Amino acid sequence: RSTIRGEIQNAITLAEKNLDNEFAIRVLKALFLVKYYSNFKTTARNVSVLMIDDINVDLKKHEQKVQEALNILETQNYIQRNGDLYEFLTDDEKDIQEEIKSMEIDNQQVTQLLKEILFDEIIRDTRIRYLDNKQEYEYTSKIDGIILGRERELTIEIITPNFDDYGNESLFKAQTMGYNTLMMMVLPSDERLMKDMRMYLKTGKYIKQSRSTTNKDNIKQILYDKSQQNNERRQELVLILRKLLGEADVFLNGSKHEMISTSDGKTKVVKGFQDLIKIAYPSLRMLGKVVYTDDTIKSIIRSTQDDLFGTDDSAISEAESEILNLVVRRKKQSDRTSLQDIREHFSKKPYGWYANGIWSVTARLFKRGKIEIRQDANLLSDEEALDALLNTRTHNNTLLVPQMEVDPRHVRQLSEMYHKMFDEVCPAREAKDVANAFRDMVKSELVAINQLLASVENYPFLRVMEPLGGLLEKLADKEYAWLFTNVKEYEDELLDAKEDVLDPIKKFWHGEQKKIYDSIRIFIQDNQSNLEYIQSDELAKLKEVYSHSKPYSGNLIRDAKTARDTITQKVLDQIEAEKKSAIRVVERVIDVLKKNVEFEKLNNDKKVQVLKPFNEEIEKLREQRFIANIRQARERVENELLTTQLNEMVKLATPADTEKETHEPKVHYITRSTIKVNYPNSELRTEADVNEYVEALKKEFLKHIRENKRISL
Template sequence: MIKNIFTQSINREIETVIKADDKLNINTEIKEYVITNEIAEKVAKLFDAYNNAEKINGVWISGFFGSGKSHLLKMLSYVFQNIAVEDGLKAADIFASKVKDDEKLKENILIASQRPAESILFNIDNEANITSKADEKAVLSVFYKVFYNHLGLYGSYPHIAEFELWLYKQDKFEEYKNIYKEQTGLDWIEARRDYFDPEVIEGLENSLSILFKKDASKYEDILDNIESKQEQSPVDFCNKIQDYINSKPKDFRLNFFVDEIGQYIADNTKLMLNLQTIVESLATTTNGRAWVFVTSQSDMESLVGDLSKTQKNDFSKIIGRFRVLINLSSNNVDEVIEKRLLEKKEQYEVELASIYENEKALLKSLISFSDTGLKFKEYTSTTDFVNKYPFVFYQFTLFQNCRIELANHNAFQGKNAAVGERSMLSVFQQVLQEVENNDLNALVSFDLMYKGIENELRPEVTNSIRTAQANLTDEFALKVLKALFLVKYYKQFVPTKRNISVLMIDNIHINIKEHEAKVENALNTLENQSYIQRNGEVYQFLTNDEKDIETEIKNTDIDDPQINNLLKKLFFDEVIRESKLKYLENKQDYEFTQKIDGIIVSREKELEIEIISPNNPDLDNIDILKSQIIGTSTVRLVTDFNKKFMDDVRMFLQIEKYNQLNQSTNNRAEVKRILHEKVVANNERKALLLAEADAILANAKVLINGEIIEVPSRASGRDFAQSAFQSLVKTVYPNLRMLGSVVYTEDTFKKVVNNIPVDELFQTDDIAISEAESEVLTFINRRKRQSERTSLNDLKQNFAKKPYGWYQNALFTVVAKLYKKNKIELTNNERILDDKLVQNAFLKTDQHPVTYIEVETEFDSKQINQLKGIYQDLFLQNSTFSDAKDIAKDFQVKLNDLLQEVIALLNRKNEIPFVENLQDFKNDLVHLKNQNYAYYLTNGKDFEDAIIDAKEQHFDPIKAFVKGTSFTIYNDIKLMVTRHTANISYVDGDEFQILKDFLKEPKPYVGNGLQKAKEAKDTLAKKVIELIEKERKEAIEKFNQAIDNLKQNEFVVQLTQEQLNAILKPFNEKIAELNEERFIGNIRNASSEIRNLSTTALNKAVKLTTPEEPEPVVQPATKPTTSGEKTVNTGTVSEPKPVITTPKYINRNEIKVQFTKAELSTEQDVKAYVAELEKELLNQIKNNKRIAL
């Protein structure tokens, strides 16, 4: 039996929960303490720091439930004080002996224990009854209290303790207690609790009177005085600690061991800072001889991490103070349990090892979880199996994590609701006791862990289990329910049927098939009765509220349209994901109708994809399903029956509907949480449904036209539907083969229209009519016989349907080929379209209804030959085409070319006025060019003579005139008339009039008018040049004569050469200008300037040769006199020296004669005018003026 294999009784009392203030089992605790590899590694740093570091005095030990932090704290308090235990051993020696393979750590432990020290170990929450956490000095008050208590003082009341400390320092405390007992008969330790009792106070006064030999009245108010004056502070506290340390041997240390400080100060910045101040002050005051060890569920970073930025800054020093950080991870909890509880007797170790070696493969197969979720570390060796037996490797880690998540979800009750009170060791011991009578093939099933924590759980959490215990007749189902409860909140473990089966294995030789069937039956029972819920493959325990809501959800009505809508979303919207699929042979998309179980769930199209879902009542009658689609354009994808899938579909819809109906702000927080989790789980269910729908569709049967079509299974439902769709298109559209293997695009029909070669399209015979082209022609002719015109729209609608299924680009390419073979023509508003317009008609959808296709008209040879003759006469060349339509279209192109030439000439109307003669010709060309090609073949007589005559009589001669040398002569004549008029007016003769008359001719390009005009132009040009030269010569001679006259003047002869050059410069400049001047009028005007230039030159010469007249000079007086308030200058004015008066030249034109008549008409008038002229001339002479003639 299992109970016999252990070295120690599994029913012995083991102190499994370590409490800091429990000192009754010190010997057992120290002896049974296990130093795991993790603890050894992390305390090594602590002992090294304790022995060597200065200014470090803070140790922060963190870890969650079961990590052993409180146990380690307690052991360290024993080791550093090195207390004695039974058998004369010391705590440090025992502790060091437990260290394996680390001699340095052993040495440091023993070195630390040799330093004299005392330990103050306490749980701060238990000791904080003297103050409130609202008090920012609450932590300090507790430190005072435990220090007082350590000295044997009454720490619960600080003023009593302070009174006792006063006596303690004087080494009189013990003497006082003795005197008090003698005086009152009471023990002071008991009496002080009633310190307010008058008898206690009287005894205190009398005892102090005797102790200090003073009057008792002196001590009447001693306690009140101490209480009123007492003020606790970090400085005062640290001074007391320092005084105490100084009273001890050298190197003595006082160490505080504070359990669960993290919970006490969490979220309270003031308490955090209070702790930091205490630790920092102790370090400074005692020079590192007072250490503080604390434990916390949270590590330092987590504790600070929840604070605001400001609080973090305030609290930053505490991190620096607690420099030794020990974070215990609970990873080695199995090691502790193995050593304290599961250590085996030697003979059973051998037997178990043999069992493992024989059953190793079986165990690996049995204890094998599915690939989803957390991966557990399996047995590492035979020894590992032996050490853990009868527990299985996964149970240590899994139970620990499940316990943590239950705590996080407020599952526990009582003082330690955050973590639960019972340790892992306690739970495992109780489970062991449950299986103690089993044989060595037995294993522990995970559900047994529930009993170990059952009494700690909140009643409302376990209502469902209690209900199940009262109502379930299947005991195994109840065990499964307990296992599911344990793993409920641990998300990394995925409770699938396979994984639950593993949890429930309780024997090495279990029949796994029977076991899994038993598990499945239990799960079905629990699900049907709403103790659990299933989401896909995952099962989940339901709390009482969850159970009620689950029942309500299952009772929520869902109708068939809702189911069909969800199936449509799953299969069509999510799996197939398209409203059209590609036919791979021509790379074209074809739209299709979506149907679910006979219900259309999309817009109707010619092709149909119908999914026969697992919800269809005829699913098992394939013959009915086949017969229903004979002669239709439907492919049926028949899925396999899948009850679980449909159950999940209904559950998804029920949860969705229930959640919508039950959203209310009045819901309890628990209900809101459950609904939220339901929605989250439902989203996960939706993803699972989608994956399942994909798999279901990928393995469906394919029915087309009443037959089962073999389509291989595909990796996805979308690929499978695509494959089935290929068969449907081939069946419904047999005439698709007429299009061949070419993939038609817009570019294809564009190239055909524009005569650009297309690979694989005209490889055989460009003239022959293909099968596809024949089908189109037949359709057009059939409608024509029925007096119906055929538009592009009509073609699209007919050939898109079965049996064709032709897509637009392919159809338009066929039409374009017929068009280029002149088998059809396209019209719009009775206008036959050319290549460009045909292409536009194809490309623009709005043109499809109004673009009609007509079968090509036949023309006789006479019509063709007539057009060829007009072509040759009009364009002086033969057409290169032989087909009537091609010749006509070529003719139209040539007409347009001719029209463009005419327009180009007309655009030069301002430059060449006579091109206006082409306007009528242009209008005729425009009219003719805008006719359809058939007009040229049928109406040649109507336009032949007029268009050819106009070309020969006007266009040809004008074109020849403009492009030849005649046009250069014409432009020279025009230039002479417009630019040389100024000179021509001085020339005698009729040449100029001849030129002007020529330019007015309406047809200068006809006759010999151009030749006569050229002769007149040449004669006129010669005359102008000769006259310009004559006028220029005479003018220059006049300027030279004026220069000679100046040089003889009496003043000019006195000038220096430089002065002479200056006054003659204007004359020389004018002569230079005359040499360049081309206009006769300007030359003549230049001669008129000689008089003014000469007068100006003479005056300059006079000025340069005659001195200026001096100004009169005023001589200053020798003495000024004053008359009244004004000063009078009495100086004299000297007479200027006599100088010669300077003459001035004027032009005779400047002489103004005072004469009243406007003309001289009589002899008397002449004499009178001459008299006045003489008078004015003499007057000017008298005024020293000289008159230049």
């Protein structure tokens, strides 16, 4: 012993004095010898092998004897156990171990640790999928009677050996009998589990409190080793609890539920949860195994009755009956039923329906015409109802009400009205669908009328459709019940408007009459100035049909077409005559120029230059289609262009140096119309007046001639 450190000898010496179990002392010495030999795993089995000193030993008794010795040594803090490993403790380690064991740990801390391992690490998910409908259900986490987190309708409670009534199977049956939404999982007994749980918590608490920079190095090392051992202890606890959860007994609906054990605790929880849902939600079967999605709801709302229900839509499903019965019952009790109410009712037991399943069934009732969907007292259309179902923000103020019972006679009357108004058989049979179909066609007709009224500037007679448009707009905003009960109030007005206004205008609009009317309108607009020069009775007929309130009636269009053809020819003839007259005037002017003495002096290029504007006018006249423009061009040639080109001719015929030598004013042409006669009277009454005026005119003419001006007559 002289080679052994003193503090280690003290531990062995103390054991020799205080222990009356010689074999336990031998085991302690053996553990001391292998303490620092890390390759040897000091499990109870290995220590048992190490302690064999007789080849004929009874192994079972020997192992039991070793285990008893290890328990004694651990209890008195000569050694410590971490999982399956036993380790000799030095004096310092022994002191720390005793302090650890003296730490106070309450059951709440144990429960929290169990929750972290069982629910957070092993099960992990706060929702578990029900395989039949692929939906996930939330649950309440519960350990040994203590609720952890938010409370849900379904509950998974795990009973551990730490539970006060652990082993009381009658209690578990009684609790699950009273709560069919509860699944209890009772872990098998494990003598080391709770001991290791508390040791883990005590060690962690001690290390947290004992860390200090003033600790000796050996104490720091011991605390570090304790921390590492504690981490390993936790990993071991996870493995143990996963195994125990897989072997747990399951209690459902007042009895022990037979399930095959498994090595994975989560797998057993998920399997048990499938049966819990079937027990808690027996009415979930009403939805069948169809997986309902947003697309399912959209498909139902946007489908026709025949596509959804075939030819027989009288038999509704069990799920539809449940929702309809609730809506009707609450209506009789004067209670409003919102979408939120429906969801809260059918998501709980005995239903357990998920949102898309509830809305799909509701949508089918809506399409069958069994219920109405309203917001702020307004009846919703198909697309509006779809938006309300899918938008959770509107569920509180979206109400379901039973479909009003409609007298079959009223349904038949509206169907007949549909046929008469729209010239086709109503495709719907249910009251609400008939009303919706009628209203949809009214809206469609209203759009078509508004499109026609947009052309009223070119077709003034279309204003006659405005009253009909107003009536259709009124009907489009009415609820289906009003449409049924007030058919007689609007039937005659609507059908009269169809016969007197709508049908004739449609026939006009889509036939030859519109083409003729358009040609007349365009002819009058394009030839407005030409028509001022035409004297014709046909023009009155064109204007009459263009301004008539019903141009499509009688023979107005036919007669107007004949009148248009006649007056068109007259206009063309008049234009041609005006063109010929104007061209003759231009050609006469050209002859006047050619006969002028100065013109003869010009060479060919200058002659072409002088005559070019007149030739251009002739070309323009040939293309001109307005009489006023033709006459204006003729006057301009006579009064302006002729004078301008005469002056141009003189300019070209007179050399610049000749004008300087003669010192005479340059010859300049003016028109007779530009000469102002100084005569006091505004009219000629007598011969003396004529002579006096002629004398004044002569005086003005001579005055201009003396100024070397030439007067174009």
